[in-house]
Amino acid sequence: MADIEVDLVAADGKVWSGTAQRIIAPAGDGEMGILAGHTPVLTVLKPGEIRVLPAGGGEVMRWQVEGGFLSFDSNQATVVVDSVVSGGRSSAASGH
Amino acid sequence: MAGSQRIYKARIKSTQSLKKMFRAQELIAASRIGRARDRVSLAAPYSRAITRAVSAVATHSNVTHPFLVERADTSRVAVLLIASDRGMAGAYSASVIRETERLIERLEREGKTVALYVSGRRAETYYTFRGRELAGSWTGSSDAPSTDVAGEIADTLLDAFRAPADAGGIAEVHVVYTQFVNMVTQRPRVIRLLPLEVVEGVAPADESDTLPLYEFEPEPAVVLDALLPRYVRSRIYASLLQAAASELAARQRAMHTATENAEDLIRMYTRLANQARQGEITQEISEIVSGADALASAS
Numbered sequence: 052m053a054d055i056e057v058d059l060v061a062a063d064g065k066v067w068s069g070t071a072q073r074i075i076a077p078a079g080d081g082e083m084g085i086l087a088g089h090t091p092v093l094t095v096l097k098p099g100e101i102r103v104l105p106a107g108g109g110e111v112m113r114w115q116v117e118g119g120f121l122s123f124d125s126n127q128a129t130v131v132v133d134s135v136v137s138g139g140r141s142s143a144a145s146g147h
Numbered sequence: 148m149a150g151s152q153r154i155y156k157a158r159i160k161s162t163q164s165l166k167k168m169f170r171a172q173e174l175i176a177a178s179r180i181g182r183a184r185d186r187v188s189l190a191a192p193y194s195r196a197i198t199r200a201v202s203a204v205a206t207h208s209n210v211t212h213p214f215l216v217e218r219a220d221t222s223r224v225a226v227l228l229i230a231s232d233r234g235m236a237g238a239y240s241a242s243v244i245r246e247t248e249r250l251i252e253r254l255e256r257e258g259k260t261v262a263l264y265v266s267g268r269r270a271e272t273y274y275t276f277r278g279r280e281l282a283g284s285w286t287g288s289s290d291a292p293s294t295d296v297a298g299e300i301a302d303t304l305l306d307a308f309r310a311p312a313d314a315g316g317i318a319e320v321h322v323v324y325t326q327f328v329n330m331v332t333q334r335p336r337v338i339r340l341l342p343l344e345v346v347e348g349v350a351p352a353d354e355s356d357t358l359p360l361y362e363f364e365p366e367p368a369v370v371l372d373a374l375l376p377r378y379v380r381s382r383i384y385a386s387l388l389q390a391a392a393s394e395l396a397a398r399q400r401a402m403h404t405a406t407e408n409a410e411d412l413i414r415m416y417t418r419l420a421n422q423a424r425q426g427e428i429t430q431e432i433s434e435i436v437s438g439a440d441a442l443a444s445a446s
Contacts (some may be wrong), residue, residue, distance in 0.1 A: 060196055062294045062384060064189035079365045093200055094364035095373040120373060122200050124361065129196045133377070134294070 053087035054106040055123075059114065059130045066114065066135055070106040074128055076121050077101070083121075091124035101130060152427065155420035159413055166409035172235055173402035176395045179290060180330075183392040186291075187327065190388055194381045201343075201371075201378050207360060208367035213309065214343050214375045218319075221312035224259045225282065225304060226250060227340075227383075229324040229390040230267035232289040236394055237401030239325065239333070240269040243390075246335035247323045254321075262307070262317055266300065266387070282307075290391050297384035304383075305376055308341050324386040325393035331400070333393035340382060343375065 054070040074085045077099025085092075096119045103112045119132035204210070228247045230240040247270075251261050262282040265271050267289045274281055283303055288296055310316035320341040326334045363370045 058192065058196070060192040062190065062193050062297075062381060063186070065192050079369065083364070091361045092364060093203060093361040093370055095370055118373075119377075120200060120370070122196070122203070122361070129199075131193060131196045131200070131377075 053126055055085065055087050055126050055128050057103060057128045057130065059101070059103075059132070059135075061132050061135055066132070067103075067112070071103045071128075072106055072108075073104040074121075074130070075102040076130065077116075078121070085121075085123055085128060087126050089123055091122075093120065093122045095120050096130075096132065101132075152420055152423040155416050155423060159416045159420065162409050162412045162416065166406055166413065169402045169405040169409060173399055173406060176399035176402060180392065180395040180399060183290070183388070183395050184327075187385075187388045187392055190381070190385055194385055197374065197378050197381050201374050203361055204363065204367055204371050204374060208363065208371075210368045210371055212368075212371050212375055214305075214341060214379070217342055218308075218316070221316050221318050222259045223262055223312075223315070223317045224254055224319040224321065225262045225264055225307060225317045226254070227264045227300065227304065227320065227322045228266065228270050229322065229386055230265065230270035230273075230289070231390075231394040232268040232286055234269060235402060236398035237404075239394055239397035239401075240267070240273075243323060243325050243335045244270060244273055246337065250321060250323060250337050259318075262315075264300070264304065266296075266390075290394055292384070292387035292391055294380075294384055297387055298380055300387075301376065301380040301383045304341070305379060322383070322386055324390045325397075327389045327392040327396065330396050333397055338382075338386075340379060343378070 054072060055074065056068075057071045057074060058068045059066040072086070076083055076085070076094075077097045079095040079097060082099075083092075083094065096116065098116065098118050101114045101116055105112065114132075115136040116132040117134050117136060119130065121128065121130045123129075205215075226247060228243065230243050234240065247263075251263070254261050263274065263279065264283040265274065265281055266285045268286040271281065271284045271286055283300075285296055285300060304317075304320050307315065307317045308320060319339060322338050322340050324336060324338075326336045328334055
């Protein structure tokens with residue numbers, strides 16, 4: 052299955068970029084999961100947690116964000132956030 | 148004669164201490180400019196993403212938004228001037244202020260009333276000294292602006308833009324800042340921020356630039372409502388960063404020139420001091436010789 056190219060950017064710099072299998076983001080109408088091949092979408096994000104499952108498995112990465120938006124087209128996802136409160140690699144204990 | 152030698156020595160000393168100061172300022176500016184330029188490039192992905200998203204919404208839906216529409220109910224317009232907090236940057240602040248004056252004059256000729264917002268202490272003191280009322284001012288971080296300051300400025304301007312005409316509402320927002328072209332060239336620029344001209348200034352995207360047919364969640368109007376304030380904030384932040392890089396570059400160059408001028412002065416004063424010393428010695432010798440002559444002829 053194809054992977055998604057993800058760019059997570061904040062106003063003052065790039066937070067993370069890489070390839071992922073799946074993104075889960077706090078969209079305006081509730082959590083939204085995106086897999087490769089999803090229809091192009093542009094959505095507003097609420098404050099909440101962004102989870103990214105990196106390509107080739109591994110731990111889920113999480114970021115607490117203060118709102119922003121997400122655009123996705125042709126397996127290219129851009130997550131634009133105002134600020135990242137906390138995040139990075141999650142502890143294994145929290146699972147997914 | 149001994150007096151002039153002393154004067155030159157004192158001048159050399161004071162010029163030397165000035166030179167040290169100029170040199171230090173130059174080095175400080177040089178060390179900060181790298182970071183300022185990094186910040187400019189770090190902010191680029193955000194503004195690119197947001198510009199793309201805004202053009203996507205604007206091209207694929209027919210929603211309008213107050214930020215996109217010209218206001219006809221008031222003739223008040225806002226001008227945001229971005230200058231520096233400190234001097235010692237050559238003509239940096241002066242030229243951006245001059246550009247602002249020109250803009251204000253033009254706007255007033257068009258029958259508009261200007262509400263002036265400034266960032267940077269130099270601009271603030273320039274206008275308060277001239278007794279001009281400022282609608283808002285921000286100082287203290289002109290050489291390393293943060294997103295918080297940009298957000299504050301943007302919120303103030305957006306609030307004013309949304310406000311009704313009788314509550315001090317404004318119809319347009321212009322921004323005057325200094326664009327960082329390269330280390331030697333920084334150019335004052337005027338942009339009209341609001342109402343937004345969408346797809347204006349969008350860099351031609353590298354890939355096949357057909358925007359995909361997005362689905363908007365929850366709906367285009369809401370998305371646009373969330374995007375546009377962020378877009379404005381990112382434009383203001385970008386201007387602040389450009390201005391900061393320009394300020395540091397201007398300061399570095401000005402201080403470099405000042406250091407060289409100080410060196411020239413020191414060289415000149417040293418030469419004059421040597422001349423004075425030489426003159427003094429010559430005079431003393433001739434006095435001794437003539438004194439000895441007088442004694443010899445007297446005996």
